[in-house]
Amino acid sequence: MGYARLVGGGLGETDLEVAVEKAILRGVKKLDTYDPDKAAFTSWLRPLVRHAIGDLRRSKGADNPELPADVAETGEPDPELPAPTEAALRRALQRLSETDQLILALRVTEQLSYDQIAERIGGVTPGACRVRHLRALRRLAGEAAAEPELHHYMKDIPT
């Protein structure tokens, strides 16, 4: 619920509970696809919460409150990657430092705003978090250059 509150800004507690309920049910249905070698269980479960919240926002239509400007709208699950592309991205990410991976996970994977990241890390400003994130993105672009499977996706990254 804490995570749902974090990413479901503007939704009421009842809506968030419904989203968590849907996410957990979907998680149980898809449990066979969870691979403990690839990620922690909660990391696997969180996208389901985001997608459930995205569905709820869409279903509420005009009643949907404005999202903070720098928070990406949660929507349909992204199409699954072909295995070679996923493997290439994993290789590129693993060549980054863990701090790079962490800021990318918070900003891109978890879709937190810079305000939220700064608040969670503590003792830092949102602006500095933004700069640190951009630096991690650039380093990822550098590593991705060595992976032909990723060139198509990386063309829009600033270098």
Added chain:
Amino acid sequence: MTDMTPEETQAAALIAALREEIVEEHDLDVTDPEVPGLQALLRQVLPTPSVGFTVDELLVDDDVVDEELHERLVGVIRPELLARGRRPRYLEQIVVAQRTARALTVEQIAERLDEPVQLVSDIEASVTSFFVLKEEKVAAWIEQLELDIDSAVVALEASLRRPAVAYKGTERRGGSRSAREFSQRVRDLLKAAPSAGNDS
């Protein structure tokens, strides 16, 4: 002060390292790059277990579920968990069940796959492994029966990893190919097929 687990200690160190690096950054008003391709790509790959655990540490400190919600969640997932226990888990079981439900014969499946009837029959009976077929044929089989892709591929991997006694020792056409590689190839073929999108 409570003792921290090794994972918690590692996560705390990683958070501290990131904090230190961020503190050293200038607080600039830079514009976030518009990178939809990259964002979609990154969202598909979950963090490594250690980074994921650190994200947990940062995000779920106030993750409290009250008793009422807890009861409701348990009530919602219990029927699904019970149903899981009764569900076939190997692809052999699933293809037989689905073929029967669609009133198809082994001969019809064999004809559509362009494989011998005996071979299809042996695979269904767990006498022969799916490994003897090429990935394209296994994908076509799953597609013919319009199975849910994710569930079918998981069931395929389970079949390949835990072969029935009947065909233990059967020589694999694929040599050293692992169950996971084989299954992933089948999954990629299915996802790339024009009829993909039958996931439930």
